[in-house]
Amino acid sequence: MKRLKVFVAGATGVLGRVVVPELCARGHEVIGLARSDSNVDLLQKLGAEPVRCDLFAAKSLEAPMRGCDVVLHLATSIPFKRRPRLGDFSLNDRIRTEGTRNLLAAALRCGVKRFVQQSIALLHSGHREAWADEEGPLGDHPPYASAIEMERTVWQSHGLEGLSTVILRGGWFYGPTAIHTRRLFGALRRGMLPVMGSGENHWSLIHVDDMATACVAAAEAPAPSQLYLVVDDEPARVKDLFAHIARAQNRRPPLHAPAWLVSLLAGPLAREMLAASYRCRNRRIKRELSWKLAYPTYREGVAAVLQAWSEEA
Numbered sequence: 331m332k333r334l335k336v337f338v339a340g341a342t343g344v345l346g347r348v349v350v351p352e353l354c355a356r357g358h359e360v361i362g363l364a365r366s367d368s369n370v371d372l373l374q375k376l377g378a379e380p381v382r383c384d385l386f387a388a389k390s391l392e393a394p395m396r397g398c399d400v401v402l403h404l405a406t407s408i409p410f411k412r413r414p415r416l417g418d419f420s421l422n423d424r425i426r427t428e429g430t431r432n433l434l435a436a437a438l439r440c441g442v443k444r445f446v447q448q449s450i451a452l453l454h455s456g457h458r459e460a461w462a463d464e465e466g467p468l469g470d471h472p473p474y475a476s477a478i479e480m481e482r483t484v485w486q487s488h489g490l491e492g493l494s495t496v497i498l499r500g501g502w503f504y505g506p507t508a509i510h511t512r513r514l515f516g517a518l519r520r521g522m523l524p525v526m527g528s529g530e531n532h533w534s535l536i537h538v539d540d541m542a543t544a545c546v547a548a549a550e551a552p553a554p555s556q557l558y559l560v561v562d563d564e565p566a567r568v569k570d571l572f573a574h575i576a577r578a579q580n581r582r583p584p585l586h587a588p589a590w591l592v593s594l595l596a597g598p599l600a601r602e603m604l605a606a607s608y609r610c611r612n613r614r615i616k617r618e619l620s621w622k623l624a625y626p627t628y629r630e631g632v633a634a635v636l637q638a639w640s641e642e643a
């Protein structure tokens with residue numbers, strides 16, 4: 331395997347903190363984007379060379395990217411409000427649109443050969459029982475419009491200046507260091523999160539460690555496809571997932587609540603997110619990139635998260 335020089339935007343995030351050591355362990359040189367002194371220290375500890383720059387300062391990206399073979403765009407800014415509104419996603423939208431354009435422009439100017447873009451399998455939401463593969467129809471949801479625009483920008487750059495682009499549509503990801511995982515598990519432990527409606531809808535999930543190995547595989551592959559779904563083997567019905575997480579914490583399965591009540595308590599956006607249904611397949615990435623799951627279903631993944639927390643405690 332050729333030693334790659336990889337620029338990682340979002341190196342300090344939940345996903346980036348797993349991707350960076352994985353790349354280093356495989357012998358690659360990693361340049362990680364840092365926006366604070368504490369993240370400079372963090373990236374040094376993880377084995378990367380930190381560079382102080384910002385996705386919105388287009389010029390700042392070019393110098394550190396020079397000589398890189400691969401760029402990974404894993405940056406994001408998902409709001410953690412209990413009652414999120416559409417406007418709370420504006421920074422995240424900007425990272426996906428302006429941030430992606432800036433990274434791509436710098437990559438093209440610097441002669442980068444591979445651009446890997448993290449995206450969301452949630453784009454396939456809206457097709458309750460039907461399975462989706464990469465060519466499956468996308469839903470039409472305002473919160474995901476910026477992800478669609480981001481993907482389009484990446485597609486349009488494919489082939490320019492010898493750049494190959496790869497989009498990874500990741501499932502709803504979870505892991506021991508993700509705040510939303512702590513929130514979900516905590517709410518189910520306290521009996522504070524109901525299943526909305528029948529809970530028959532599907533979520534396609536992915537443990538963050540498996541998302542990370544997919545990012546590395548996309549960086550290394552000699553001739554990857556332009557788009558992969560990165561999800562585990564068993565999309566979960568929300569009622570089964572929530573019941574499993576509650577039981578794994580020695581609690582009873584949650585009660586069910588009507589959508590109008592969820593909307594009243596948590597807001598319409600939370601209702602829409604809980605109602606999402608996407609049942610995605612992972613055949614292409616397994617076949618083409620020989621990608622193997624460490625956590626093939628949420629059952630192994632939930633056990634691993636709880637194990638990690640108990641060791642931490």
Ligand SMILES: NC(=O)c1ccc[n+]([C@@H]2O[C@H](COP(=O)([O-])OP(=O)(O)OC[C@H]3O[C@@H](n4cnc5c(N)ncnc54)[C@H](OP(=O)(O)O)[C@@H]3O)[C@@H](O)[C@H]2O)c1
Pocket residue numbers: 339340341342343344345346363364365366369383384385386403404405406407408425448449450451499500501502503504508
């Ligand atoms: N959570 C999910 O269920 C899920 C599912 C599928 C896909 N994804 C995607 O996976 C990716 C990684 O998510 P994550 O959970 O690892 O995110 P995260 O923990 O919130 O990390 C976000 C990262 O983006 C960086 N960032 C934010 N604003 C920036 C800016 N202006 N310039 C440069 N860097 C900036 C952050 O840097 P600082 O440390 O400096 O803030 C941090 O490294 C995202 O693309 C997300 O949309 C998430």
